[in-house]
Amino acid sequence: MPAALVAMNYIEHVQRAGGVAVLIPPDPVLVEEPGRILGRLDGLLLVGGVDVGAGEYGEEPHPLAETPVPLRDAVESALAREAMARGIPILGICRGAQVINVAAGGTLVQHLPDVLGNEEHRRRAGHFEGNEHDVDIEPGSRAMEAAGGSPHRVVSHHHQAVGEVGDGLRVTARAVGDRLPEAIEGDGDGWLLGVQWHPEADPGSGVIAALVGAARERRREGADRGEGGSPSTLAAHRDERS
Numbered sequence: 360m361p362a363a364l365v366a367m368n369y370i371e372h373v374q375r376a377g378g379v380a381v382l383i384p385p386d387p388v389l390v391e392e393p394g395r396i397l398g399r400l401d402g403l404l405l406v407g408g409v410d411v412g413a414g415e416y417g418e419e420p421h422p423l424a425e426t427p428v429p430l431r432d433a434v435e436s437a438l439a440r441e442a443m444a445r446g447i448p449i450l451g452i453c454r455g456a457q458v459i460n461v462a463a464g465g466t467l468v469q470h471l472p473d474v475l476g477n478e479e480h481r482r483r484a485g486h487f488e489g490n491e492h493d494v495d496i497e498p499g500s501r502a503m504e505a506a507g508g509s510p511h512r513v514v515s516h517h518h519q520a521v522g523e524v525g526d527g528l529r530v531t532a533r534a535v536g537d538r539l540p541e542a543i544e545g546d547g548d549g550w551l552l553g554v555q556w557h558p559e560a561d562p563g564s565g566v567i568a569a570l571v572g573a574a575r576e577r578r579r580e581g582a583d584r585g586e587g588g589s590p591s592t593l594a595a596h597r598d599e600r601s
Contacts, residue, residue, distance in 0.1 A: 368559040369406050369452075369567070369595050376571035378402070378593040383438070385430045393434075393441040402448040402574030402593040404567065405435055405455030407557065410519055413469060416461050421469035423518070436462045443527075448550035448573035450566070453517055456553025460543055463525025471518050475537055480515045487514040487560045493535040494542070494556065500531035501552045502542035505569035510535055513556035520555060550577070 363384040373380040383389070383396055397403070412427030413420040415436065420427075435455075439462040442449050451459040457467055468474055471481075481490065496502050496509035503509060511532075521540040524530060532542030532554070545551030550573035558566035574593055 365406055365595050366559065369404065372559055372564070372567035373404070373571060373593050373595060376568035378571040378574065380404075380593055380595045382595055383434075385428075385434050387430065387434075390430075390433045390437050393437040394445075397438065397441055397445060397447060400447065400593065401578045402450070402570050403438060403442045404570060404593060404595040405439065405449070405451040405458050405553075406559075406595055407453035407455065407516075409454070410469075411454065411457050411461055411467060413467075416466045418466070418469070421473075423470050432458075439463075443545070443549065443551065446549040446577070448570055448577060449552070450570035451553035452559065452566075453515075453555060453557055456543060456555050457519060457521065459551070459553040460521045460525045460528060463528050465525030465528065466522040468520045468522045471520055471539070475539070478518075479537065480520070480534070480539065481518050484516075487516060487557060490514050490516055494532045495535055496542065497531040500542075501544045501550065501569075502531045502554065505552060505554075505566045506532075506558075507565055513541070513554075513558075514560050515556050517555060521553075 365382055370380045389396060409428060410425040412429060412432050415432050435458045439459050472478055491512060491514050493510040494513055496506055496511055521543060527545055527547060528543045529546050530540045531544050533539060534541050541555045543553045554566060558564035571593055
């Protein structure tokens with residue numbers, strides 16, 4: 360049966376940081392009206408999953424591209440763009456980072472072995488173990504604040520990556536060795552970060568907690584201005600499989 364789901368390790372990171380995770384199932388209404396859900400949330404977490412459809416950035420799909428889920432692509436892109444416009448803190452993980460880049464007008468490298476000549480970023484398909492590597496993170500960046508140091512040991516599992524960087528974004532971390540983009544973030548005041556690695560697979564990672572902290576701070580600022588607010592919540596947009 361088709362299912363809208365998300366791995367518990369994402370949710371557990373949110374909960375340990377004091378947030379309440381709310382899953383957003385795919386809904387055609389949100390493509391046109393993403394504010395109907397974002398108006399009730401303090402932060403947005405875009406999680407990993409299947410490849411973003413190449414048509415989302417104007418290309419034909421690579422022969423080895425995974426079968427896309429068009430509704431998921433459309434909903435997540437709409438949520439990302441609206442959250443950016445509203446200044447809602449956003450964290451994208453793996454596919455989620457790619458969604459952020461595409462939503463901002465960027466492109467993706469569709470199959471890394473074509474460019475790198477190796478499978479270093481997905482050495483063992485279906486496993487995080489054995490896919491560890493180091494990333495260099497720019498000092499003073501949001502990626503550095505979230506990760507806590509550089510070089511930073513991460514686990515990856517992807518065959519696509521950020522290509523042309525979207526408007527208003529910049530690369531703030533790269534893989535040691537091949538220099539593949541590993542983190543992008545907004546160049547404005549809003550809290551916007553995408554990481555190509557999987558912090559949810561590391562119980563000691565502070566990356567998701569950094570998003571919860573940014574969401575909490577934004578909510579406090581709204582309260583100081585006398586704005587009403589919902590209970591502190593964080594949306595983790597789901598992974599969809601069949």
